[in-house]
Amino acid sequence: xxxxxxxxxxxxxxxxxxxxxxxxxxxxxxxxxxxxxxxxxxxxxxxxxxxxxxxxxxxxxxxxxxxxxxxxxxxxxxxxxxxxxxxxxxxxxxxxxxxxxxxxxxxxxxxxxxxxxxxxxxxxxxxxxxxxxxxxxxxxxxxxxxxxxxxxxxxxxxxxxxxxxxxxxxxxxxxxxxxxxxxxxxxxxxxxxxxxxxxxxxxxxxxxxxxxxxxxxxxxxxxxxxxxxxxxxxxxxxxxxxxxxxxxxxxxxxxxxxxxxxxxxxxxxxxxxxxxxxxx
Amino acid sequence: xxxxxxxxxxxxxxxxxxxxxxxxxxxxxxxxxxxxxxxxxxxxxxxxxxxxxxxxxxxxxxxxxxxxxxxxxxxxxxxxxxxxxxxxxxxxxxxxxxxxxxxxxxxxxxxxxxxxx
Numbered sequence: 457x458x459x460x461x462x463x464x465x466x467x468x469x470x471x472x473x474x475x476x477x478x479x480x481x482x483x484x485x486x487x488x489x490x491x492x493x494x495x496x497x498x499x500x501x502x503x504x505x506x507x508x509x510x511x512x513x514x515x516x517x518x519x520x521x522x523x524x525x526x527x528x529x530x531x532x533x534x535x536x537x538x539x540x541x542x543x544x545x546x547x548x549x550x551x552x553x554x555x556x557x558x559x560x561x562x563x564x565x566x567x568x569x570x571x572x573x574x575x576x577x578x579x580x581x582x583x584x585x586x587x588x589x590x591x592x593x594x595x596x597x598x599x600x601x602x603x604x605x606x607x608x609x610x611x612x613x614x615x616x617x618x619x620x621x622x623x624x625x626x627x628x629x630x631x632x633x634x635x636x637x638x639x640x641x642x643x644x645x646x647x648x649x650x651x652x653x654x655x656x657x658x659x660x661x662x663x664x665x666x667x668x669x670x671x672x673x674x675x676x677x678x679x680x681x682x683x684x685x686x687x688x689x690x691x692x693x694x695x696x697x698x699x700x701x702x703x704x705x706x707x708x709x710x711x712x713x714x715x716x717x718x719x720x721x722x723x724x725x726x727x728x729x730x731x732x733x734x735x736x
Numbered sequence: 737x738x739x740x741x742x743x744x745x746x747x748x749x750x751x752x753x754x755x756x757x758x759x760x761x762x763x764x765x766x767x768x769x770x771x772x773x774x775x776x777x778x779x780x781x782x783x784x785x786x787x788x789x790x791x792x793x794x795x796x797x798x799x800x801x802x803x804x805x806x807x808x809x810x811x812x813x814x815x816x817x818x819x820x821x822x823x824x825x826x827x828x829x830x831x832x833x834x835x836x837x838x839x840x841x842x843x844x845x846x847x848x849x850x851x852x853x
Contacts, residue, residue, distance in 0.1 A: 460765055467769050474776050481783045482804040486812050490779070493820045498772065501820075505827045506765060523760035531752040538744035591818050598825050 460506045468499035743784040750777035762842040764830045768823060775819050782808040782815075 471494025478487035754777060757770025786808035830840055837845050 460763070463766065463769060467772065470773070471776070474780065477780070478783055481787045483783045483786065483809045483812070486779070486783060486809050486816070489813055489816045493816050494776070498820060498823065501824055501827055502765070502769070505831060520756075520760040523756060526759065527752045527756045530755065531748055534748045534751070535745060538741050538748070591821055598828070 459512060461503075464499060464502040464506060467502070468495050471495040471498060744781070747777050747781045747784070750774075750780065764833065764840040764842070765827075768826050768830065771826070772819075772823060775815075779812045779815060782812050 475487045475491035478490055751774055754770045754774030758767050761767060786805040788804050834840050837848055
């Protein structure tokens with residue numbers, strides 16, 4: 457397909473299908489994240505990118521036979537490799553025998569949170585999560601450095617004028633969005649604070665927040681969104697988010713490894729929010 | 737029963753689709769989408785490993801004894817969020833390349849590089 461717009465839309469649908477597949481596989485938290493990240497943020501980021509880079513792909517000049525051969529060979533080898541793997545859904549598979557039983561049996565006494573995924577994420581594997589927040593932060597800095605250094609003011613003005621003229625035409629879209637946005641934000645907060653008991657948590661809430669903000673920016677123009685949320689503020693918030701997370705870690709280590717006050721859920725949305733707003 | 741391995745084959749097919757898009761297409765945006773499909777196939781791989789027959793979602797409740805393995809879920813949760821961060825970085829790079837070269841097609845970028853030398 458040469459029309460990248462259609463490609464992006466299809467990949468959004470693909471993400472949504474993946475998310476529903478995750479629900480069928482009992483991974484509700486992952487499904488939630490995939491739905492908000494894959495179908496929401498990814499599609500929005502892609503759309504903003506193709507408005508800047510052009511909508512159509514040029515026809516390829518070389519024949520794809522070599523690529524096809526490489527792909528088929530790799531695929532064949534991988535399928536051969538699966539013959540030694542445990543069967544699908546086998547409770548005796550190696551993956552289920554080591555740390556998972558401990559998480560399932562003891563996390564209620566040790567953490568006191570019914571959602572095992574949340575307790576593992578925030579407590580047992582907190583270092584991973586800290587690393588993840590740092591990665592997001594670094595990526596955010598990278599995106600900022602790449603996009604804002606070279607941007608000249610006249611470019612901005614040009615983009616804004618194109619945006620503004622476009623937005624005035626979509627009256628229905630704008631009104632519907634205006635009605636929807638408060639509900640989206642409310643839902644994000646619900647997901648955030650209900651994460652202990654049901655699926656959900658900081659990342660998903662942050663992503664939903666971001667989606668709402670990007671939606672707003674797309675429909676009302678960048679300048680309006682900038683007025684609501686200024687860029688330095690976001691930078692500050694993200695830095696604070698990372699610092700709080702790191703700080704809580706250090707403090708709890710000093711207190712003899714008391715992780716009960718680990719309030720990871722309230723820090724991550726900030727990072728998520730930061731990430732999304734960058735590419736508007 | 738060799739058919740009990742079908743989940744891995746689905747993953748491999750998806751992974752190869754992503755791989756093919758990555759190496760056969762010249763458009764940088766399409767390459768990023770291919771990378772994304774590749775990434776999702778790895779997510780699906782982990783999640784299917786975590787699935788246990790007759791298990792439910794790993795949220796503790798009374799009267800349920802068998803849960804799916806929560807560990808892959810946690811890992812993939814992290815992976816998805818890191819994935820979107822790297823994708824955003826890749827897209828930002830694509831936008832910069834477009835600004836400098838005026839194109840996101842690999843062949844055109846190479847032509848311009850060759851002219852400069």
